[in-house]
Amino acid sequence: MLCFGHRGAMGHAPENTLLSMQKALELGVDWIELDVYVVEGKLMVIHDETLERTTNGTGFVVDQTFDYLRSLDAGQGQKIPILEEVFDLVQKKAGINIELKGPDTAGPVAEFIERYRLKGLTDEDILISSFKHEELRKIKALDPRLRIGPLISKTPEGYAAFAESMGAFSVHVSLRAVTRALVEDAHDRGLEVYVYTINHPGDIVRMRSLKVDGVFTNYPERIIKEMV
Ligand code: G3P
Ligand code: MG
Numbered sequence: 001m002l003c004f005g006h007r008g009a010m011g012h013a014p015e016n017t018l019l020s021m022q023k024a025l026e027l028g029v030d031w032i033e034l035d036v037y038v039v040e041g042k043l044m045v046i047h048d049e050t051l052e053r054t055t056n057g058t059g060f061v062v063d064q065t066f067d068y069l070r071s072l073d074a075g076q077g078q079k080i081p082i083l084e085e086v087f088d089l090v091q092k093k094a095g096i097n098i099e100l101k102g103p104d105t106a107g108p109v110a111e112f113i114e115r116y117r118l119k120g121l122t123d124e125d126i127l128i129s130s131f132k133h134e135e136l137r138k139i140k141a142l143d144p145r146l147r148i149g150p151l152i153s154k155t156p157e158g159y160a161a162f163a164e165s166m167g168a169f170s171v172h173v174s175l176r177a178v179t180r181a182l183v184e185d186a187h188d189r190g191l192e193v194y195v196y197t198i199n200h201p202g203d204i205v206r207m208r209s210l211k212v213d214g215v216f217t218n219y220p221e222r223i224i225k226e227m228v
Contacts, residue, residue: 001207002214003223004097005029006197007047011218014075015054021086024094027220031095031127036083036109037102040066043083043112044073047101055080062102064171083109087116090124099151100130106138113143123147129172133162140167149194153177159185160193170194170213177215183210198223 008020009027016034024032027134035047039062051057057064057072070156074080083098090096098109113126129149130136136148147169155177157161163186173182178195186193195207196216204223206216217223 001212001223002030002194003025003028003220004031004033004194004214004216005094005220006033006216006218007035008032009218009220011199014078016047016081017074017078018081018085018089019074019076021089024220025090028224029094029220030209031097031214032086032090033085033097033099033129033216034083035099035101037061038105038108039069040063041108041171042066043105043108044069044123045081045083045086046171049102083112087121092120095125095127097127097129097149100128100132100135100139104135108134108140110139110146113146127169129160129170133166136168137166149192151196155179155182160189160191163191164189172189172196172216178207178210178212180210183212187211 005024006014010020010024013020013023016094021032034045037044051059055072055074066076069080123145127147127149128139129151131151133150136150141149149170149172150163150168151172159182160171171186172194175195183193192213193218194214198204198207198215198217
């Protein structure tokens with residue numbers, strides 16, 4: 001069962017900051033999950049569409065200038081990172097799962113990855129997910145080698161058929177929506193199943209019994225401890 005550090009290791013450090021990513025690496029995650037928006041052509045790593053919850057700023061992320069966003073405190077003096085800073089920190093010590101959160105992110109993320117391919121990034125190092133399945137289809141069309149994983153929060157009719165038809169690598173399912181039938185159907189279709197967000201020991205045991213392939217967690221040490 002792979003361990004995805006959720007927004008880095010947000011149980012230990014301000015979410016989606018370099019500090020959070022560093023903590024996730026120290027805890028030994030297999031993957032780091034983060035959320036991106038595009039602002040003035042820059043890929044900003046932040047979860048909410050507004051700034052109030054995680055920074056000392058106000059307003060919608062996509063309405064701001066890059067300079068304003070970079071002037072903000074995202075917790076413990078951390079800045080909102082740009083995606084490049086995260087890649088340069090992680091240096092392939094873990095995979096990076098980019099969740100396309102903002103509007104119109106597919107194009108800029110595909111271009112970004114193309115640049116990093118020249119620096120040695122391989123298909124196994126990166127996974128693109130989103131609740132916006134249309135953005136996933138777009139990025140897959142732009143770069144067919146990219147692995148994509150649609151996010152869902154409800155058990156779909158037809159189980160994982162929709163994901164297979166998108167050419168997905170994985171299905172990313174909420175704890176509430178995951179069922180044995182869905183996991184088995186996804187596996188029969190050759191898809192991995194990753195479940196969010198798993199923080200409690202009882203849920204960890206249940207995910208193992210369902211044979212899911214990975215989980216997103218705010219506390220990577222809990223998953224990694226369970227796996228020993
Ligand atoms: O990718 C798993 C999880 O991050 C999806 O939900 O709201 O935390 O981005 P959210
Ligand atoms: Mg996310």
